[in-house]
Amino acid sequence: IGQTNRQMERVLGLGVGPLAAGTVGLLILLKVIQRLRHKQNLQDKVVVITGASSGLGKECARVFHAAGARLILCGRDQKRLQDVVEELRNTTNGKIQTYSPCTVTFDLSSTSLVSSAAEEILKCHGHVDVLINNAGISYRGNILDTHVSVQRDVMETNYFGPVALTHALLPSMVDRRSGHIVVISSVQGKISIPYRSAYSASKHATQAYFDCLRAEVDRFGLQVSVISPGYIRTNLSINAVTGDGSKYGVMDKTTAKGSDPVDVARAVLKAVCHKQKDVVLAGLLPTAAVYLRTLWPALYFRLMASRAVKEQRVKEE
Ligand SMILES: NC(=O)C1=CN([C@@H]2O[C@H](COP(=O)(O)OP(=O)(O)OC[C@H]3O[C@@H](n4cnc5c(N)ncnc54)[C@H](OP(=O)(O)O)[C@@H]3O)[C@@H](O)[C@H]2O)C=CC1
Numbered sequence: 001i002g003q004t005n006r007q008m009e010r011v012l013g014l015g016v017g018p019l020a021a022g023t024v025g026l027l028i029l030l031k032v033i034q035r036l037r038h039k040q041n042l043q044d045k046v047v048v049i050t051g052a053s054s055g056l057g058k059e060c061a062r063v064f065h066a067a068g069a070r071l072i073l074c075g076r077d078q079k080r081l082q083d084v085v086e087e088l089r090n091t092t093n094g095k096i097q098t099y100s101p102c103t104v105t106f107d108l109s110s111t112s113l114v115s116s117a118a119e120e121i122l123k124c125h126g127h128v129d130v131l132i133n134n135a136g137i138s139y140r141g142n143i144l145d146t147h148v149s150v151q152r153d154v155m156e157t158n159y160f161g162p163v164a165l166t167h168a169l170l171p172s173m174v175d176r177r178s179g180h181i182v183v184i185s186s187v188q189g190k191i192s193i194p195y196r197s198a199y200s201a202s203k204h205a206t207q208a209y210f211d212c213l214r215a216e217v218d219r220f221g222l223q224v225s226v227i228s229p230g231y232i233r234t235n236l237s238i239n240a241v242t243g244d245g246s247k248y249g250v251m252d253k254t255t256a257k258g259s260d261p262v263d264v265a266r267a268v269l270k271a272v273c274h275k276q277k278d279v280v281l282a283g284l285l286p287t288a289a290v291y292l293r294t295l296w297p298a299l300y301f302r303l304m305a306s307r308a309v310k311e312q313r314v315k316e317e
């Protein structure tokens, strides 16, 4: 571009400045046009959201509803889902046509229930445009004291649940040569931190599966987005399980000080509209930690080992 610029400047007798600025302007304009051309409009699109009864899932329901999507809300508790439906029914959005959502109730940790749930989901509107695998649970505990059954249970909900639901809905997306699969992973899908073994392992597995899926379904024109947020202000820590399977039940300071779920839901909407493939929504330190894990693993492991000791000491005090 620089060389072409200089040649044109010689021909036209212009200075370097205006032409360079013009080229940059043109490139920005082309980028904007490209983004707008590829931007997905959510009006009338069929969007499935798991874990829509609370936290990030509920905020995604609000944001996608306001964008004109036809929602199918999933969770284990019909009453809580119905409360979200009632709220959305009473929310209209100016010029945008909005729809009353459908609900499908099932437990993601029971993969045998997921295929019948997928049939029910497909019956709502005949197809799915966007699947948002959001539901999940977290965990608190050290590996020594954690029952293997707890490791397995977290994996069932966070990994095998989304895998089974995606697998059940995929053939219909492939047939239509259209569909977008989103998964809410976590920064802990990219780095593992102490006392989160089950959770972090489930999110690492999630990242791997959906990266693989993205490559395999690209030829059918399907999209896959992996979203990896840092802490979000929801009930995730309260609902977390501990090493013996009991509920943790504490609102951790890190969770309470986390991002507003509305902002994260908007970022999910943006990822869908702009077909973003991999999005990390975290502050400077967690993002730096992700790079450090790859670029200087020995230092990262040292830092995590001291973090483990420090946290253990705090627990014992
Ligand atoms: N909060 C945070 O700091 C972060 C959260 N995330 C991820 O965001 C996602 C949403 O969590 P968040 O909103 O924070 O937490 P919440 O605990 O508020 O929400 C979790 C949702 O998942 C649903 N769920 C849990 N277990 C099951 C199950 N077995 N079957 C079906 N649905 C289930 C719950 O629905 P119900 O109980 O009604 O069935 C609930 O709606 C999770 O994947 C989490 O890992 C990622 C990074 C940070």
Ligand SMILES: CCCCCCCCCCCCCCCC(=O)OCC(=O)COP(=O)(O)O
Pocket (backbone or CB within 6 Å): 138, 139, 185, 186, 187, 188, 193, 196, 199, 229, 230, 231, 232, 236, 237, 240, 252, 254, 255, 282, 285, 286, 288, 289, 292, 303
């Ligand atoms: C070049 C300098 C790099 C310095 C790196 C220092 C290392 C700092 C470690 C930071 C760890 C961040 C962990 C973030 C964890 C997180 O955001 O998780 C999101 C969740 O999923 C939360 O779930 P949880 O159940 O754990 O509350």
